[in-house]
Amino acid sequence: MQRNGVKIQKRGWGNKNPSVNRMRGEKLIFILTLTLVIMSELHLYAQNNRSDKTFKISESRGTAYDLLNKISTQTGSLFIYDSKAVDNKKRGRISRGEYTIEEAIRIITQDNSLTIKQEGEYILIYKPQQKTPERVYSGEKYVRMEGVVLDRHNGEPVISATVSPEGGSVGTITNQEGRFRLTLPDSLAKRNIIFSSMGYEQRKVSGILLTENDVTIEMMQSVIPLQEVIVRVVDPRSILMDAIRKRETNYHPKPLNITAFYREGIEYKSNLSLSEAVLKLYKSGLSPSFTSDQAKLLKMRKISTLSSQDTLIAKLRSTINAIILLDIMKYPTDFLQYSGMNMYNYTHTDITEIDGRRVYVFSFVQKEEIMEALFTGELYVDAQNHALVKAIFEVNPNHIRKFADNLIVRKSKTHEVTPVRVKYQVSYKSHNGLYLVNHIRGDLSFKVRKKGRLLTTPLNLWFEMANCKSDTENVEKFLSDQRLSTRDIFSDIQYTYDPEFWEHFNIIMQEEKIEEIIRNYKF
Missing domain, CATH: 2.60.40.1120 (Carboxypeptidase-like, regulatory domain)
Structure with a gap:
C-alpha cells in the first residue's frame, strides 16, 4: 500500500501458506527463547559480577585493548586501567577455556604484579605505587x-x-x-x-x-532506535528559529563570572609558539546591557622555539575577542539570525545523544548563488528544549580565499600567506538547568610562500578556551586597569610565571608533540 508517496507494508507474516507461517512461528519462538536464555545468563552474571566468578571464552588473539574489550562485552564488567601498567597496543593470546576475570587479565597483560580491584561494575587494574606526596x-x-x-x-x-x-x-x-x-x-x-x-x-x-x-x-557510542531516525521528520529552520526565541529561557540570562583555561599556539617549520593562561571572564548576560564582556589575566606561561624571523611571519591578534564573540548564542552569527538564514540551506542529517538526551544534527551550507565567503557546518540542537548545545563550522572552502582580509591584518613584505582552512567549534553545558558556554576552539591553516619561490610551507594556528568554573553569585566586573585589551596580540603580554599554581589548576593537557618540546624547555 502506498500513502502520501511513502510505501507502507502491512504488518503480519506476509505469507498466506499456514505451514510456512507455522515454521516461521516456530523459528521465532526458538529465537525468542534463545535470546531470553542468553539475556537471563548475562543478567545472572551481572548480578554476581565478581572477579572470582568464572566465564568461558574461545581462543582469542589481538591487542590488550581488543582482548579486554571482549571480556568486558562478555561479562558486563567495565575496565579502568592505568595506561602505564597496561600497554593497549601489546599483542597477546588467551586460550579457549574457563577463567576468572583476574586470571584472564593476567594472561592478557602477561604481568602478575598488577593489582586488580573491583568496585561495583568497574574493575581497576594498576601497579602498586609509592604513596603520592600531598x-x-x-x-x-x-x-x-x-x-x-x-x-x-x-x-x-x-x-x-x-x-x-x-x-x-x-x-x-x-x-x-x-x-x-x-x-x-x-x-x-x-x-x-x-x-x-x-x-x-x-x-x-x-x-x-x-x-x-x-x-x-x-x-560507548549511543545507539538511536532506527524507527526514530526514519520516522521523525523535523524542519531545521523552524527549530533553529525557536532556539533563537528561547535563548533567555535556555541560557543563563544574567551576568556571571567564568574562570577559564586558555591556550593559543603557532606551528611553523616544525617549531612551536605556545601561550597558556588562566583568565577570569565577566559575561554580561543575554539581556541588553551597556557593559560588554570583559577578560582579566590571572596567570600565564609561554614557550617559543620559533626564530625571530619566523615570528614576524604570523602572530595571533584578537584571539580573546574571538573567544568572546564565538559564544554564538549570545552573539549570533549570520546562520543563527533571522535575516541571515535566507543565505543558507539547512538539512536534518542525523540524530545523536548527549547525557541521555536526544539531539538533532542540522547541516548547513550557503546557497550556491551567494558568492561571498560564508560558513558551512553542523548544528547540534536538543530535541526537547531546542537549545543549541554544539556547533562545528568553517569558512566555506570554495570561497576561503575571499576571507583572507578578515584573517590577515598586516601582510608580510617578503612572504605570501594564503588561508587553507578556518574551522571553529563551540559547545555548551547545562548547569542548574541553564546552559553555559563550555568549550571554544579555532583552528586556522595557511600556506606560506616566500616571494620568488615555488614551494610553500604549512602554517597552523589555533586557540582554545575551556570553562573550568562558573560563578553566578557575587559576580564582579573588572577595573579598567585590570582588563585585558581583547584585540591585542595575547602572546606579547608581560607576565610572571608561577610554577606552583599550574600544578593545581585544571588545564587542557598538551598533546604529545607539544609535551616533547616542553620537556626540553624551562619556563
Whole structure:
C-alpha cells in the first residue's frame, strides 16, 4: 500500500501458506527463547559480577585493548586501567577455556604484579605505587585524576569530552588525543566523576578509583532506535528559529563570572609558539546591557622555539575577542539570525545523544548563488528544549580565499600567506538547568610562500578556551586597569610565571608533540 508517496507494508507474516507461517512461528519462538536464555545468563552474571566468578571464552588473539574489550562485552564488567601498567597496543593470546576475570587479565597483560580491584561494575587494574606526596595549595589539599578517554568500539580518542565531578561547577575537557587531567579539592575527590561527550553514553565513575592513577576510560557510542531516525521528520529552520526565541529561557540570562583555561599556539617549520593562561571572564548576560564582556589575566606561561624571523611571519591578534564573540548564542552569527538564514540551506542529517538526551544534527551550507565567503557546518540542537548545545563550522572552502582580509591584518613584505582552512567549534553545558558556554576552539591553516619561490610551507594556528568554573553569585566586573585589551596580540603580554599554581589548576593537557618540546624547555 502506498500513502502520501511513502510505501507502507502491512504488518503480519506476509505469507498466506499456514505451514510456512507455522515454521516461521516456530523459528521465532526458538529465537525468542534463545535470546531470553542468553539475556537471563548475562543478567545472572551481572548480578554476581565478581572477579572470582568464572566465564568461558574461545581462543582469542589481538591487542590488550581488543582482548579486554571482549571480556568486558562478555561479562558486563567495565575496565579502568592505568595506561602505564597496561600497554593497549601489546599483542597477546588467551586460550579457549574457563577463567576468572583476574586470571584472564593476567594472561592478557602477561604481568602478575598488577593489582586488580573491583568496585561495583568497574574493575581497576594498576601497579602498586609509592604513596603520592600531598598536593597542597593556599592551605587546601588537592587530588589529581589523569588519563585518556577512548571510544570503546574502535579505540580512537574521544576529543573534547567534558570531565567534571557530579553536581560541581568545576571541570576540564579532553585534548586532541583524548587525554585529561582533573585537579580537585580533597572535599570533592569522593564524588562520582562524569565523562560526557556528544554521541556517547554518559559514564559515571567513582573518584576513588581515579585518584592519583593514569587511567583509561572507555565510552560507548549511543545507539538511536532506527524507527526514530526514519520516522521523525523535523524542519531545521523552524527549530533553529525557536532556539533563537528561547535563548533567555535556555541560557543563563544574567551576568556571571567564568574562570577559564586558555591556550593559543603557532606551528611553523616544525617549531612551536605556545601561550597558556588562566583568565577570569565577566559575561554580561543575554539581556541588553551597556557593559560588554570583559577578560582579566590571572596567570600565564609561554614557550617559543620559533626564530625571530619566523615570528614576524604570523602572530595571533584578537584571539580573546574571538573567544568572546564565538559564544554564538549570545552573539549570533549570520546562520543563527533571522535575516541571515535566507543565505543558507539547512538539512536534518542525523540524530545523536548527549547525557541521555536526544539531539538533532542540522547541516548547513550557503546557497550556491551567494558568492561571498560564508560558513558551512553542523548544528547540534536538543530535541526537547531546542537549545543549541554544539556547533562545528568553517569558512566555506570554495570561497576561503575571499576571507583572507578578515584573517590577515598586516601582510608580510617578503612572504605570501594564503588561508587553507578556518574551522571553529563551540559547545555548551547545562548547569542548574541553564546552559553555559563550555568549550571554544579555532583552528586556522595557511600556506606560506616566500616571494620568488615555488614551494610553500604549512602554517597552523589555533586557540582554545575551556570553562573550568562558573560563578553566578557575587559576580564582579573588572577595573579598567585590570582588563585585558581583547584585540591585542595575547602572546606579547608581560607576565610572571608561577610554577606552583599550574600544578593545581585544571588545564587542557598538551598533546604529545607539544609535551616533547616542553620537556626540553624551562619556563
